[in-house]
Amino acid sequence: MSDDSSLPTDTADARSSKARAKKRRRAVAAEERARSRRERRRTRSAKRREREGASPAEETTQQGAPAASTGLRGVRDRIVELWLRRIHPVLDVVSPxxxxxxxxxxxxxxxxxxLRVTELNVIALALTVPLVLAALFVLGRANYRVxxxxxxxRVVVGTRAVGRVEVANPTQRDILPSRIELAVGKATAQFLVPRLAAGAEHEELFAVPTRRRSVLTVGPVRSVRDDPLSLMRRQVTWAKAQELYVHPRTVRLDEAASGFLRDLEGTPSSDLSSSDIAFHALRDYTPGDDRRHVHWRTTARTGKLMVRQFEETRRSHVVVALDNLAEHYASEDEFELAVSAAASLSAQTFREEKELTPFTFDARQRTAGIRPMMDDYTLVEQLRERISFHELGQKAADLAPNASAVMMVVGSHTTARELNSAANQLPIGVLAVAIRCVEEAEVRRSxxxxxxxxxxxxxDTLARALRAVGR
Incomplete structure (x- = not known):
């Protein structure tokens, strides 16, 4: 498979493999139940022997033969074990x-x-021959190292994720050609492995196209043997599945476009403080004031102690609130635009080393680093339930009561009344901005x-739209 070739669509084998996977899970569950029953019986028999005063040698002899070896339960356990290990794998080879x-x-x-009808015997023979030939196709066992x-x-939407599958023959004998299947999401990629000599290796490169934000499961890798009529299929899993995060597309925003607070002192408030950065005025000294804030020049001129009075400042703390209610978006593409806009704002704030609180109605994104934050944005999904929109503003006020800017990213169906109700929940003095994502719309401000x-x-127009807010 070349790097430029896209993955094939879902195959009939891939669909039937889901049914076989369900059967295997049931078989594993049955085996776990049988193992649990055997353990409980061993525990009960050990306690009984302790009460009866059995010697260690007798315990060893009794434990050497499983407790399930006698009685109806023992027969049932042996039948279950025979079914799981011998019979079920053979029957599972036959397709529907x-x-x-x-x-x-x-x-x-x-x-x-x-009835001694010759025609029926001929038909039966004609149906039996393909079954026998199909059994010959799936016979044999390949010991690969895959x-x-x-x-x-982790990739961004629109870029290809490149991978490699290496198949090696660790045995001392040749292995006949076979087919390898690689599951990628709901699709299945197939490629042929040629005849491998002892110790030989074969490598296949593949490229996964990413058109949507999602978490794709790449794998497992299976070797497959089947007949041309698909009467029998034998597959062995060699490599486990791996997760591929397809992050939303983001754009870089310069500081002028971010619309955030840019002075080093933060935004001054109307609250007065005796210790901060933004100087406000001088006042008379009162007992308990910090003498480090005494203004000695004014004190010498007036003859009484004067101290500096400061305004409390609010450090730059940005809240990015993403509206993920499905009813507020006209299409899936519009919602993806909103997710990309929110991710771009969060990434820009993180790079500027400002305090950040990103969240949606049902989750809060991590801010330990760019990668985990983008992973969380990859997992954002639309909510189909009905929630009052003012809860978005209330949640912003609860999570970050000292925020300096709240950026609400919404869809085209969000009404002005809903936006106003959310804005009324925010603390006074907060820079509140709503970014409406409407496909193919011109940039405008209101x-x-x-x-x-x-x-x-x-x-691409997000930076230009935010510059208007910063003016």
Missing amino acids: IGWAVAAAAAVCWFLGIS SLDLQTH AIGSLDVVTVGSL
């Missing part, structure tokens, strides 16, 4: 089509022999009370 052909052949054999290697586990509203039609 193969079972249908086998059933038809059995009926024709029975009726043909019972490794799945992704170049990166206001709802103290709330600035900017409309963007594409991610």
